[in-house]
Amino acid sequence: MEQKELLNIITDNAEYVGAYNIRVNGKLLERSTNEFVDIVSKKDRDGIDIIVKDNTVNQTILIPVILTKGEITDKVYNDFYIGKNCDIKIIAGCGVDNCSSCTSEHDGIHSFYVGENSKVKYIERHYGHGEGTGKKILNPVTNVVLEKNSTMEMVTTQIEGVDNSKRVTNATLKESASMVVNEKIMTNLNQKADSEFYVNLDGENSKAKVSSRVVAKDDSKQSFYSNVQGNSKCFAHVECDAIIVGNAKVSSVPKIVANCPDASLVHEATIGKIAGEQLLKLLTLGLSESEAEKEILNGFLK
Amino acid sequence: MIELKNICFFSEGKQILKDINLVFNNEITVITGPNGAGKSTLAKILMGIVKPTSGSIFYNGQEITNFSITERAKMGFSFAFQQPVKFKGLKVRDVLKIANKQKDVALSRYLKNVGLCSKEYMSRELSGDLSGGELKRIEIATVLARNTNVNIFDEPEAGIDLWSFNNLVKTFQDFQKEINGIFIMISHQEKMIELANKIVLLNSGQVEKIGTKQEVMPLILNLNKSCKGCGV
Numbered sequence: 098m099e100q101k102e103l104l105n106i107i108t109d110n111a112e113y114v115g116a117y118n119i120r121v122n123g124k125l126l127e128r129s130t131n132e133f134v135d136i137v138s139k140k141d142r143d144g145i146d147i148i149v150k151d152n153t154v155n156q157t158i159l160i161p162v163i164l165t166k167g168e169i170t171d172k173v174y175n176d177f178y179i180g181k182n183c184d185i186k187i188i189a190g191c192g193v194d195n196c197s198s199c200t201s202e203h204d205g206i207h208s209f210y211v212g213e214n215s216k217v218k219y220i221e222r223h224y225g226h227g228e229g230t231g232k233k234i235l236n237p238v239t240n241v242v243l244e245k246n247s248t249m250e251m252v253t254t255q256i257e258g259v260d261n262s263k264r265v266t267n268a269t270l271k272e273s274a275s276m277v278v279n280e281k282i283m284t285n286l287n288q289k290a291d292s293e294f295y296v297n298l299d300g301e302n303s304k305a306k307v308s309s310r311v312v313a314k315d316d317s318k319q320s321f322y323s324n325v326q327g328n329s330k331c332f333a334h335v336e337c338d339a340i341i342v343g344n345a346k347v348s349s350v351p352k353i354v355a356n357c358p359d360a361s362l363v364h365e366a367t368i369g370k371i372a373g374e375q376l377l378k379l380l381t382l383g384l385s386e387s388e389a390e391k392e393i394l395n396g397f398l399k
Numbered sequence: 400m401i402e403l404k405n406i407c408f409f410s411e412g413k414q415i416l417k418d419i420n421l422v423f424n425n426e427i428t429v430i431t432g433p434n435g436a437g438k439s440t441l442a443k444i445l446m447g448i449v450k451p452t453s454g455s456i457f458y459n460g461q462e463i464t465n466f467s468i469t470e471r472a473k474m475g476f477s478f479a480f481q482q483p484v485k486f487k488g489l490k491v492r493d494v495l496k497i498a499n500k501q502k503d504v505a506l507s508r509y510l511k512n513v514g515l516c517s518k519e520y521m522s523r524e525l526s527g528d529l530s531g532g533e534l535k536r537i538e539i540a541t542v543l544a545r546n547t548n549v550n551i552f553d554e555p556e557a558g559i560d561l562w563s564f565n566n567l568v569k570t571f572q573d574f575q576k577e578i579n580g581i582f583i584m585i586s587h588q589e590k591m592i593e594l595a596n597k598i599v600l601l602n603s604g605q606v607e608k609i610g611t612k613q614e615v616m617p618l619i620l621n622l623n624k625s626c627k628g629c630g631v
Binding site for chain 2 (some may be wrong): 310338374375377379380381382383384386392393398
């Protein structure tokens with residue numbers, strides 16, 4: 098697979114206008130900055146600082162990472178310092194194309210410091226490709242601190258082809274801050290994916306909504322763990338829906354802790370095969386069973 | 400024309416349908432009767448969702464008893480479920496597009512037919528975020544969108560408010576005029592029964608009467624009056 102094709106998959110064909118940083122096989126390939134966004138290489142370790150000025154709006158920042166060979170472990174620290182009153186979009190993610198028999202691993206540690214009244218949409222896509230026997234491993238960590246009245250919408254997608262992944266999201270929300278997370282993961286064959294959320298609702302009127310939709314096929318295994326601490330008058334809703342196809346195994350472990358009597362916390366989880374009535378409905382519309390299954394799974398992960 | 404010959408259906412040792420012989424022509428047929436009469440089972444047998452224990456089904460002279468749901472759908476059968484199905488992820492637009500590959504503008508007509516604004520509903524997820532009445536109307540729209548010759552509605556009025564129900568009756572009338580096909584409806588509603596060219600009264604798994612409203616209504620009222628078990 099060509100570099101460009103891999104980049105397009107993980108950035109969903111986004112255009113490289115504005116600030117961006119492309120990393121290939123552990124090295125910087127290309128970088129662009131502008132008057133609103135600065136990107137600086139870290140001096141003490143691998144990674145970059147992305148600095149967004151106060152009042153920056155309508156900017157999209159792209160920071161894709163790709164690995165195109167085996168026998169590589171790429172650990173990178175990317176820190177985002179987002180000023181006050183911003184409204185921006187960040188597209189990140191990692192694509193691994195490993196045709197060798199050796200392992201490719203990318204551990205991206207992204208930390209966000211979101212200033213007061215700012216709004217951030219963070220899109221992260223992960224994708225693995227390659228016929229080789231080498232494992233494709235991705236372990237993303239996302240740390241988020243949301244200042245007063247700031248919001249973050251985080252959309253993470255692990256599309257396919259990743260043998261092992263462990264994603265950890267840590268978030269601290271201050272007064273009236275809100276966070277919405279939409280996670281979509283699909284595993285097949287013998288793949289394994291774990292996802293953990295640790296959310297601290299420290300500020301009064303802070304809100305968190307975490308939705309995880311996963312499809313586990315064949316003999317793959319997935320686990321979801323969430324730990325939400327309501328430390329003030331706050332609201333949280335955590336929802337995990339999993340569809341099992343074949344002999345896959347899925348576990349969902351919720352933990353919601355109200356450390357304040359005014360905390361309102363909800364966790365919902367459903368795990369099971371495709372509902373029979375959903376298949377029936379689409380059959381009555383003229384689809385075959387395999388077509389119906391495909392429509393249901395595609396819609397679920399869209 | 401659909402012809403049912405000697406249809407019987409057993410479930411868990413209990414006979415649900417007993418030797419049903421019926422003919423459905425290009426007209427509106429309402430199947431009515433008390434709860435547990437076997438109406439929904441009969442509708443599902445017509446669509447292939449339930450296989451009869453014995454008996455045969457013919458459509459325009461061809462035997463379709465062993466045809467799958469998909470095969471019947473492709474032949475021009477459509478079915479509106481009594482309990483609308485929810486989908487996490489699929490939007491109203493997605494399901495309408497499966498029913499009919501037309502573009503949004505053309506599909507909006509079918510939402511309008513059931514009293515829903517396409518701008519408001521096309522991008523909504525077909526999930527629990529919609530009310531029961533909204534889901535039910537979208538379920539009916541998916542059938543209207545298919546423009547098929549055979550249309551089976553299992554209690555289309557269930558969960559629909561009175562105002563929308565009156566509009567729905569008009570929609571069904573117009574739809575049948577346009578399609579001029581086989582329109583089969585399971586219903587208890589007098590207004591729906593009034594629409595029918597033919598009424599089939601089902602009781603305890605058997606056809607008790609086939610006729611016009613004037614012929615069947617007195618029997619329906621009698622059924623409602625008498626309760627053999629307690630004499631009420």
